[in-house]
Amino acid sequence: MVEKLDYRKLEVELYEVIPDIYLLVSTMYSDFVKFLEENFSGGDLDDRIIELNRKLGSFQAKKFKEAFKESEGSIDLLLKAFALSHWGVLEDVEIVKKSRDELVLQTRNCTWQKYKLREEGSQEDCKSTGLAWRSEFCKQIDSDIEVERVFGPPHDEEVEVWCRWRFTLEE
Template sequence: MSKESRFFEQVDNDMLVQMVMDGFRRIIVHYGAWFAEVAHQVGLEKAMEVENNVWQASIGNQVDRLGKTLGFPTDNGLPSALLGLPRETLVDLIEKLSINWLANDGIWFQAVEKQFGMGDAKRCNDTCWTRFSPFEATRIKKLLNLPQNGGIPALKKALAFRMYAFINEQSMEDVGDNCIIFYMNNCRVQAARKRKGLPDYPCKSAGMVEYPTFASTIDSRIVTECVGCPPDEHPDKWFCAWKFTLEA
């Protein structure tokens, strides 16, 4: 009997289930640690290129390996059951994933705030956006096959595919051929605070990272201007607004 077999004989099924879930957790954290360190060593743009290659090489093998163990069929590295889901279920799944993403972000913020204070939490949050916002823009560009310099039309398409877009209410106003104003009409985070009688969360510092880096990743010629974002005063019809202009 192998040493590994003797080990597994010592734990019950509940522990094995916990180990399975912890395995997924370790993969996620290790994947993120690699991405963060590569970005630190060679720059974010090159790190995103590497990450794309890693994902293409890794995800299919991982899914196929799990499929063999768990008994679900796969098709080109994707679970066949996922490919067979009806459209409305896929849309609902995307919404739930987006809510999970936002909830995870909020839990991280609150955990850091509780232990280290609001200042450190905001600093960590803003820094995370320096990586996530251009990463999300890059993923959307690839998913939609947007051109390298697609201008305002490409930005409008990309803004509609952010994770925020699936759970918040947003709109865009055409100012001209090369300029739009983007409105976050209803924000889940701010709306929840409003229901609790709390003031707006002052998210402008994060927005000043989030929106300019997203827009410039879609097209480096796009300049971002904050029209208003908490703690700024704003009308009831939107929480924040951003002006995007394509400069020649």
């Protein structure tokens, strides 16, 4: 007899294992980007990495929206989704709801930039990849959310905040 296991019936505190799962996925992402960098160059490489980020952002947000059982998007839903995303769990991120229609996120200790500094000796201008991930993430939550990168790397000096992003719901 084959017994089908239903993960929803397991008594597991998922919040205890989520960081480890995200860390694994983040490591796999880094390895895949390294593979792309070794096998592609120029615009083709950039396009592939941007498309990867779009797909990741879209997939992750779509799953959160389904899990929250919300049909209408909002800044509040975006805040919850960001808090549970790999970005909110793995990074030192501050998420501030400025108003009913505005959310600001800033990363204090960016693991990707620290990785780039350690491995390559320089920071990466991550605007295009960050914008791709965040735009697609937001589009799945609410297609009327606008994404703006306020600032980000590369920086000429050591900084306390690596990047700041602003999200506004346009009615």
